[in-house]
Amino acid sequence: MAELLLELFSEEIPARMQARAADDLQKLVTGALVEQGLTYESAKAHVTPRRLALCVDGLAVRTADVKEDRRGPRIDAPEQAVQGFLKSAGVTLDQCDVEEDKKGKGAFYVVRINKPGQKTPDVIAAIVPDVVRRFPWPKSMRWGTGSLRWVRPLQSILCMFDGEVVPFDVDGIRSGNTTHGHRFLNPEEITVTAFDDYEQSLRSAHVMLDADERMEVIRNEAGNLAFAKGLELIEDKALLGEVAGLVEWPVVLMGEFHKSFLDVPAEVIVTSIRSHQKCFALTDKSGNLSNNYLLVSNLIARDGGKKITEGNNKVIAARLSDARFFWEQDKKIALEDRLPQLEKITFHARLGTQAERVVRIEALAGEIAKTIGADETQARLAAKLAKTDLVTEMVGEFPELQGLMGSYYAKAEGLDKQVQVAIRDHYKPQGPSDDVPSGKVAQAVALADKIDTLVGFWAIDEKPTGSKDPYALRRAALGVIRTVLEGELRLKLLALTTAALKPIVDALHKDVEGDEGDAVVSGKADSDTAADLLSFFADRLKVYLREGGTRHDLIDAVFALGNQDDLLMIVRRVEALSAFLETDDGQNLLAGVKRASNILKIEEKKDGRSFTGAPETKLLLQGDEKDLNRAVSQSEANAKRAIEAEDFASAMGHIAKLRGPVDQFFDKVTVNADDPTFRENRLKLLNRIREATLAVADFSKIEG
Structure with a gap:
């Protein structure tokens, strides 16, 4: 078995690509x-700013010989079909045999x-040029007079x-056995x-081929430099990965800026040095931002990096x-x-x-605030101001700071702390690992913002x-769900979304004219859209x-009740059902x-009817069916009272008391009695069991 080594050496490849x-x-x-019939034992790709490399180990030195009998059309088939077969097989008619079908x-x-096997080098020589020519770069360029496209020359x-x-x-470009080392430290041909030799x-030649190794070197050197200064590194995995893609031989240096800049919000400083200079921020032991920072150089400088650091400073x-100017101007x-x-x-x-959105969100935030017990006045004010930082200089420069900067400006104006937090957190959660908004006012504004977005796009049927979700509506819905559940908030979503839908649909009607225009939004204001x-x-x-x-069947069992x-x-009911089914009573x-x-x-299918209605007590002759009927009446009533009190665990407990009577009934009573009157009455009793358990869940949806 042999090894294939391939390297494509170019000008600097953008780190994000x-x-x-490599994949x-x-x-x-x-x-x-x-x-082409060549299997292998292992393969690993590597990438640095200037090279894509691939090592494939365990390849055979040639492909296997191929022997194949290919059957074509019948000998009396149309000439066109025969010629098509000959062309696809690459043979002439006199090279074909004739065989009778068995x-x-x-x-x-x-x-x-x-077909004799090919030498593996011949296969590779055909594969690689094709791969290079059709390589799927997100963006590529041509250079010189050639037609080849690559990300960089x-x-x-x-x-x-x-x-x-x-x-x-x-x-x-002729293939060969040479490459080059570091652009500045060892540019000679290798x-x-x-x-292994490569x-x-x-x-x-000062090139670390493995990207993970470069990241580890940066992480360790950065941590050591920070520790020596009594500081701590602000972890940034995305920046670490990007910087590792900018250097072939990482050297971490420490720089500093004037302490007067620390008057600017810390997040602004961190964002500025990160986005513009790809530098890492540091904090002191108390967690306060330091005026020192770390940069990663691609050089081992003779002066220890002094000039590099000075230039970066x-x-x-x-x-x-610039950031301080934006900060001061925005506050005016x-x-x-x-x-x-x-x-x-x-x-x-x-x-x-x-x-227009702000008007809608303000009204919706006020309604939600009343429902969840938040300060309505503060919720309305926060919703009204939540988007205003979008027109500030700072957010224009750093869009990722929207919300956060609004909260800083609100603080500078002396607005209530709840308003500051709500403006800051109303975009949350922005992903599965992000925290939900903290505080009822913030939760009201965040929910209003997301619900308005969802209702709006449902109204226009987008x-x-x-897999397509250009407006991140799934994330918005998950944000609503997490905020409600983690905040333990009680909301009637159907009524809320119906109310939120009305101003949007009214505006859509105003934007269109005539009957044709009305048809564009007809039906969008009714309950169908909110239900959808x-x-x-x-x-x-x-x-x-x-x-x-959580088991999917338990979720389905609760949702099957409808009007949820x-x-x-819903979640508390599912949790209670799950706990109940883990007991012997629940399973039985x-x-x-x-x-x-x-x-x-x-029996319903056989008779073509359903057995609804209460069973007649006078037709309940056996003690076990009488006991079951009494147990169902008592359990059903108690379970309904518990559910009205939102005590789902107790409701399950009351339903659990049916276990004994149900077991006894099936052991001692024949449901399909010879007398049709008794049969119908007992089937009605079974229906009572089914309806009683529907108070907590649809047991037919539960597996097992």
Whole structure:
């Protein structure tokens, strides 16, 4: 078995494209090898700013010989069909045999193909140029007079198999056995024969081939430098990965900026040095931002990096001066005075401006605040001001700080702490690992913002489809679900979404004229749209609960009851049902209820009718059926009272008391009695069991 080593050496590859490019190179090359009949033992791709490399180990030195009998059309088939077969097989008619079909279907042309195996280098020489030419870069360029496209100008190709060069040409670039080391520290040409030699030679030439190693070096050096200064590194995995893609030989240095800049909000400083200079922020032991920071150089400087640090300090000082200017200028205009500017920001062509959204969100936040016990005045004010930082200079420069900057400006104006927090947190949660808003006012505003978004896109029928969700509506729905559940909030979503829908649909009607225009939004103001959105919430809740380990059938059993729009109560009911079914009483009652339901289903189908209504007590002759009827009446009444009190555990306990009477009934009573009157009465009794358990869940949906 032999090894393939491939390197595509170019100008600097953008860091954001590197990881995907390495994966694509491995998939394309190994996929093509397997397609040609060459399996392998292992493959690993590597990437640095200037090179894509791939090592495939355990390849055979040639492909296997292929022997195949390919049957064509019947000998009396149309000429066109015969010629098509000959062309696809690459043979002439005199090279074909004629064979009789064993099933008597006639005589057919047969070609016997004996295809000798190919040398693996020949296969590679055909594969690699094709991979290079069709490589799926998100963006690519042409250079010089050639037609080849690559992310940046491709300079050389190293391709070795079993220690020998695999010769081929890609747009004038000849493959060889040489590469280059670090652009500045060791730019000389390097000759290699195999991967181990290649990796070690690059290391000697100041190139760390493995991206994970570069990240680990940066992480360790950064931690050590910070520790030596009595500081702590602010972890930033995304920045670490990006910086590792900018250097081939990382060297971590410490810089500093003037302490006066610390008057600017810490998040602004961190964002500025991160986005503009790719630097890491530091804090002191108390968690306060330090005026020191860390940068990663691609050089081992003779002066220990002094000039590099000085130059970076100057650039960061200029950046922070801009940020401080934005900060001071923005504070001169009150948030409320910025509201008219929101009329210039379009949220969506059919859903109006941010100013129009603010009016809707303010009203909705007030309604939610009353429902969940938040301060309505503060919720309305926070909702009114929540989007105003979108027109500030700071958010214009750093969009990722929206919400946060609004809270800082609210603090500078002396607004209530609840308003500050609500403005800051109203976008939360922005992902599964993000915290939900803290405080009732913040929760009211966050829910109003997300519900308005969802209702709006449902009103114009731009819902998520398949894997497409351009407006992140699934994330918005999950944000509503998490905020409600983690905040233990009681909300009637159907009524809330119906109310939120009205102003949007009214606005849509105003934007269209005549009967044709009315048809565009007809039906969107009725309960169907709100019900459809509620169904979407239900689906997202199911996904959320399943990911948390809840059985899907229990979720279905609760949702099957219908009219379920109080998310917190749904979850509590599911939790109570889950706990109940873990007991012996729960499991045995489930079996009994399922038995009753199955009998009813069979008999209802047989008779073409349902057995509704209360059984007649005078027809209950046996003691066990009388006991069951009394038990059902008592358990059903007690369970309903418990559910009205939202005590689902007690409701399950009352239903559990049916276990004994149900078991006794099936042991001692024949349901399908010879007398049709008694049979019907007993089937009505079984229906009572089914209806009694429907007070807590639809047991027919539960597995087991």
